[in-house]
Amino acid sequence: EMFANFNDVYWKYGRIAIQKFRENPSEKSLQYGHDITFEEFLRYVVYHFENSNEIEPYWTSIMDVCHPCNIDYDIIGHMETFDVDSKYALCTSGIANMMELFSGFETDIKKKNIRRMTLEAYERKHALESVFTHEEFLTRHIWNICMHEYMITPINIENISINATALESSALLEQHSSFDFSNKRISQTQSKGPYKEIPNDLLQKLTKLYVSDYEMFGYKRKDEN
Known part of the structure; x- marks a missing residue:
């Protein structure tokens, strides 16, 4: 992170x-x-x-x-198999229906998290002007969102105006959200790649x-x- x-x-x-x-x-x-x-x-x-x-x-x-x-x-899970392990844990605990509850809230959860992260980032944007250009700031912010898997494919930062407010930027980013609780998994290629x-x-x-x-x-x- x-x-x-x-x-x-x-x-x-x-x-x-x-x-x-x-x-x-x-x-x-x-x-x-x-x-x-x-x-x-x-x-x-x-x-x-x-x-x-x-x-x-x-x-x-x-x-x-x-x-x-x-x-x-009782269970030791892995991030690489998060979806399988979480389902197994819920089934073993007798609360498999919780997966259905999660799927029902996915859209709201992903958008609320993108909005929260965007508002927090924009609160610091002015203070970080000596560190990042507008493009660098957006690239880093979108990377952070993708890292949390609230967005799988980064959007073109040229679509976000330098004068856009936090809420305007968040609204655009939320349109591209694609978080799926049931498929939250880190592949072996992704986890080993940086090493x-x-x-x-x-x-x-x-x-x-x-x-x-x-x-x-x-x-x-x-x-x-």
């Missing part, structure tokens, strides 16, 4: 990572941390584990957060840090591929 969000709470990690791991960073990147790359973020995660005793909830091991050895879970550009030594370090999670969820470790 930190790669598309306008929340500078996330950007503080970008400032640290860029300062430590980017060669010849721009003053703008050092000041805001808004353009942190995926590799820089992963390097910061490794650095944090190796050099800090502070617990960071955003990337703490699931094993340490959920304590599966102490809690007898293809990550250096092998960094992947090895991450594997060691999260080895318990790999084993718990049945993922292949880097040294097993």
